[in-house]
Amino acid sequence: MSIVYDERVDGVLPKVDKAALLSELQARLPDLDVLHTEEDLKPYECDGLSMYRTTPMMVVLPEHIGQVETLLKICHQRQVPVVARGAGTGLSGGALPLEQGILLVMARFNKILEIDPAGRFARVQPGVRNLAISQAAAPYELYYAPDPSSQIACSIGGNVAENAGGVHCLKYGLTVHNLLKVEILTVEGERMTLGSDALDSPGFDLLALFTGSEGMLGIVTEVTVKLLPKPQVAKVLLASFDSVEKAGRAVGDIIAAGIIPGGLEMMDNLAIRAAEDFIHAGYPVDAEAILLCELDGVEADVHADCERVRQVLEAAGATEVRLARDEAERVRFWAGRKNAFPAVGRISPDYYCMDGTIPRRELPGVLKGIADFSEEYGLRVANVFHAGDGNMHPLILFDANQPGELERAEALGGKILELCVKVGGSITGEHGVGREKINQMCSQFNSDELTLFHAVKAAFDPSGLLNPGKNIPTLHRCAEFGSMHVHHGQLPFPELERF
Amino acid sequence: MVVRHDADASKALLEQVNQALNSGTKLRIQGGNSKAFLGRKVEGEVLDTRVHCGIVSYDPTELVITARAGTPLVDLQAALDEAGQMLTCEPPHFAEDATVGGMLAAGLSGPRRPWSGAVRDLVLGTRVITGFGKHLRFGGEVMKNVAGYDVSRLMAGSLGCLGLVTEVSLKVLPKPRECVSLRFEVDVETALKNLAEWGQQPIPISAASYHDNALHLRLEGGEGSVASARERLSCELLDGDYWQQLNEHQLHFFRSETPLWRISVPNNTGVLALPGEQLIDWGGAQRWLKSDSDAQTIRRIVSEAGGHATCFTPGACDSPMPPLSAPLQRYHRQLKAQLDPQGIFNPGRMYPEV
Numbered sequence: 001m002s003i004v005y006d007e008r009v010d011g012v013l014p015k016v017d018k019a020a021l022l023s024e025l026q027a028r029l030p031d032l033d034v035l036h037t038e039e040d041l042k043p044y045e046c047d048g049l050s051m052y053r054t055t056p057m058m059v060v061l062p063e064h065i066g067q068v069e070t071l072l073k074i075c076h077q078r079q080v081p082v083v084a085r086g087a088g089t090g091l092s093g094g095a096l097p098l099e100q101g102i103l104l105v106m107a108r109f110n111k112i113l114e115i116d117p118a119g120r121f122a123r124v125q126p127g128v129r130n131l132a133i134s135q136a137a138a139p140y141e142l143y144y145a146p147d148p149s150s151q152i153a154c155s156i157g158g159n160v161a162e163n164a165g166g167v168h169c170l171k172y173g174l175t176v177h178n179l180l181k182v183e184i185l186t187v188e189g190e191r192m193t194l195g196s197d198a199l200d201s202p203g204f205d206l207l208a209l210f211t212g213s214e215g216m217l218g219i220v221t222e223v224t225v226k227l228l229p230k231p232q233v234a235k236v237l238l239a240s241f242d243s244v245e246k247a248g249r250a251v252g253d254i255i256a257a258g259i260i261p262g263g264l265e266m267m268d269n270l271a272i273r274a275a276e277d278f279i280h281a282g283y284p285v286d287a288e289a290i291l292l293c294e295l296d297g298v299e300a301d302v303h304a305d306c307e308r309v310r311q312v313l314e315a316a317g318a319t320e321v322r323l324a325r326d327e328a329e330r331v332r333f334w335a336g337r338k339n340a341f342p343a344v345g346r347i348s349p350d351y352y353c354m355d356g357t358i359p360r361r362e363l364p365g366v367l368k369g370i371a372d373f374s375e376e377y378g379l380r381v382a383n384v385f386h387a388g389d390g391n392m393h394p395l396i397l398f399d400a401n402q403p404g405e406l407e408r409a410e411a412l413g414g415k416i417l418e419l420c421v422k423v424g425g426s427i428t429g430e431h432g433v434g435r436e437k438i439n440q441m442c443s444q445f446n447s448d449e450l451t452l453f454h455a456v457k458a459a460f461d462p463s464g465l466l467n468p469g470k471n472i473p474t475l476h477r478c479a480e481f482g483s484m485h486v487h488h489g490q491l492p493f494p495e496l497e498r499f
Numbered sequence: 500m501v502v503r504h505d506a507d508a509s510k511a512l513l514e515q516v517n518q519a520l521n522s523g524t525k526l527r528i529q530g531g532n533s534k535a536f537l538g539r540k541v542e543g544e545v546l547d548t549r550v551h552c553g554i555v556s557y558d559p560t561e562l563v564i565t566a567r568a569g570t571p572l573v574d575l576q577a578a579l580d581e582a583g584q585m586l587t588c589e590p591p592h593f594a595e596d597a598t599v600g601g602m603l604a605a606g607l608s609g610p611r612r613p614w615s616g617a618v619r620d621l622v623l624g625t626r627v628i629t630g631f632g633k634h635l636r637f638g639g640e641v642m643k644n645v646a647g648y649d650v651s652r653l654m655a656g657s658l659g660c661l662g663l664v665t666e667v668s669l670k671v672l673p674k675p676r677e678c679v680s681l682r683f684e685v686d687v688e689t690a691l692k693n694l695a696e697w698g699q700q701p702i703p704i705s706a707a708s709y710h711d712n713a714l715h716l717r718l719e720g721g722e723g724s725v726a727s728a729r730e731r732l733s734c735e736l737l738d739g740d741y742w743q744q745l746n747e748h749q750l751h752f753f754r755s756e757t758p759l760w761r762i763s764v765p766n767n768t769g770v771l772a773l774p775g776e777q778l779i780d781w782g783g784a785q786r787w788l789k790s791d792s793d794a795q796t797i798r799r800i801v802s803e804a805g806g807h808a809t810c811f812t813p814g815a816c817d818s819p820m821p822p823l824s825a826p827l828q829r830y831h832r833q834l835k836a837q838l839d840p841q842g843i844f845n846p847g848r849m850y851p852e853v
């Protein structure tokens with residue numbers, strides 16, 4: 001089963017003459033791999049958000065930048081929309097193809113071009129997998145810090161496009177904090193360098209603007225990332241709690257003690273049990289919540305911090321605090337967390353992952369709100385949480401084969417995101433807006449703010465050919481969405497006419 | 500002028516911008532005017548942000564502070580200090596009345612920059628009065644937020660050319676428990692070689708500069724790591740005030756009439772044969788140069804090393820900001836035209852066309 005989206009309110013896409021485009025591509029780019037038959041296109045229907053599916057008009061799999069350059073020039077001239085795709089692990093439908101567009105798959109650009117240990121950087125092609133960078137840097141005792149749970153599969157180009165995070169973000173930052181330079185092809189097929197080999201670059205910070213722009217402003221063709229020295233030691237504490245509120249407060253207490261853990265993650269009982277069944281990480285299945293707190297750095301500091309954190313956790317009411325005895329146990333503790341999504345996938349036919357962020361102090365209230373929604377909609381919700389930086393991943397369990405459950409899951413998800421916005425948070429911390437959260441953007445931003453986003457887009461892609469219909473909703477979409485969701489008795493866009 | 504320390508003047512600022520839009524008046528945005536030397540000269544009606552000041556919210560356990568643009572930077576830092584926290588980017592003040600908005604617009608960071616990030620890395624959210632005369636909010640007070648384009652970070656270092664920032668939320672961190680500064684008498688080649696080597700090891704370096712035949716190093720972290728690194732690198736101690744004097748350009752090196760250039764290069768760049776006297780900061784990634792040479796000569800040598808040079812002495816160079824590549828220049832123009840279509844905000848401060 002899949003969700004059919006209302007394209008009408010995102011504006012009409014140009015009609016493309018597929019046969020003419022195909023013959024031009026074949027004539028001008030004879031080496032380019034082009035897929036255009038129904039059965040070849042099937043595998044590219046969706047990204048990691050498999051509920052949303054569209055068959056692309058055509059898929060191209062270039063292997064050198066010159067091909068992408070020519071392709072973009074052709075598409076620009078013919079006004080053909082282009083959707084970039086990395087590894088297709090995105091969870092917001094950002095790489096969802098268009099029936100009238102080309103899906104530009106960057107996965108074959110998988111070469112590590114340079115590792116410079118003295119300069120502490122790696123220069124790589126966009127299709128290189130996140131983990132492959134750290135593996136290539138490992139012989140020099142260096143690594144690339146951002147570590148999304150999907151790191152064995154997701155591409156660095158996709159990471160740049162989504163500003164991906166990971167479990168070590170609070171201390172080491174997001175993708176945007178770990179980039180030096182990105183090579184771009186503009187919508188017109190022109191090469192442009194953002195950032196530099198130095199720590200900054202002249203002019204506006206376009207590197208920051210492009211990071212997280214979901215393939216809407218340009219195509220990433222090369223990425224230079226910073227490498228960090230591997231911490232000497234890393235230790236993990238696992239703390240059990242008999243209530244999620246207590247666990248939530250403990251997070252604030254750790255930070256109030258002046259400690260910034262390398263990773264600080266929380267899971268609730270449903271997530272704990274699912275992960276334990278799957279990975280046998282040694283989690284306490286009776287706990288209402290667990291916290292995983294990783295401390296890394298130089299041995300002497302880590303040792304002292306472990307003691308401090310243990311005291312904080314005990315004072316905060318932890319029922320048990322365990323230090324991973326050895327590296328094998330540490331890896332097991334993390335494996336449980338990093339496999340939480342597939343683990344939940346085993347206890348439910350389908351699940352829907354949310355990505356809201358909130359100020360940490362709001363956690364108890366928001367968890368309570370989620371529990372109430374869960375009851376109201378009759379669907380279970382498992383909570384996995386980047387607790388250190390306030391990024392929640394409620395997983396809504398449902399069965400798409402039961403009539404109405406998918407729609408209920410979607411509606412429940414929307415409620416959770418709106419709650420996040422209400423307490424001062426955001427609808428997405430790392431997975432992006434994509435196609436999925438396009439309606440919730442109307443809750444987070446008013447029409448003037450959305451208009452400014454459209455102005456930014458217009459500066460780089462005035463004809464809207466790059467990934468149309470994603471990330472920033474049209475004001476018409478918000479008017480339609482708003483007419484269904486009335487806030488405080490007032491429509492969010494009173495100035496727009498209703499249809 | 501009397502500065503009040505907690506005042507919401509956003510309505511007045513919005514009105515001034517709207518009047519400027521209606522009458523086609525150019526605005527020169529100004530805080531404490533402590534960074535007036537940076538960029539090109541702007542003609543226009545002064546918009547003084549200092550009327551809009553005060554800390555809007557600060558909850559140390561959330562690691563976020565939100566302040567109005569006209570808040571004196573010293574006030575913001577005093578509040579953080581009281582809670583044992585800091586702005587890791589160590590922004591230079593250059594004058595007592597430097598403001599938070601000016602810090603953001605100038606985007607300058609201090610000695611800790613290579614290890615802890617720049618001003619832009621701390622930005623979580625902003626409120627901005629736009630070239631359409633609207634007061635808008637981007638980002639917020641949460642650590643992670645990828646909804647929409649990152650307009651807030653774009654404002655950092657934009658020299659006020661894209662809009663008037665009225666409020667900013669910044670990520671803050673606890674101060675390190677231990678801090679020690681060291682001084683080694685070595686030649687510059689050895690100093691750079693050592694820095695490249697140490698950079699690949701988990702040594703808690705948080706600042707590194709070279710001048711007057713000596714490498715200056717700051718170690719920050721827990722008691723254990725700082726003590727063991729200090730033992731390993733045994734050498735003479737340095738007064739910790741040194742770093743502030745470096746950051747604020749109060750060292751002897753900076754007391755000079757000769758034009759001053761800021762040079763940003765890849766961190767493993769060797770000794771640069773530039774005409775003039777140099778001071779190396781940021782572990783090698785930033786060099787200060789005192790030189791009477793022309794901009795072209797300096798920029799040619801620097802760009803061959805993969806870097807860029809900004810002139811810090813007003814009037815010493817027609818184009819103080821480093822030149823942009825042709826496509827970048829075009830997109831800068833287009834971005835300015837989209838966000839500030841009437842060109843009222845600091846026109847020409849960064850480049851003639853923006």
Ligand SMILES: Cc1cc2nc3c(=O)[nH]c(=O)nc-3n(C[C@H](O)[C@H](O)[C@H](O)COP(=O)(O)OP(=O)(O)OC[C@H]3O[C@@H](n4cnc5c(N)ncnc54)[C@H](O)[C@@H]3O)c2cc1C
Nearest residue numbers: 086087088089090094148149155157158161164165215220
């Ligand atoms: C099990 C699982 C766990 C996950 N955990 C995390 C996590 O911990 N943290 C996190 O941040 N994310 C996580 N994700 C989401 C996802 O892995 C990230 O968003 C990742 O960055 C996507 O990379 P990708 O290569 O798969 O991109 P895709 O899904 O192929 O594309 C994502 C977006 O990037 C654009 N894009 C891709 N390549 C380019 C390019 N070269 N140029 C321009 N635009 C491009 C696409 O158009 C699309 O908008 C998880 C996903 C799964 C399935």
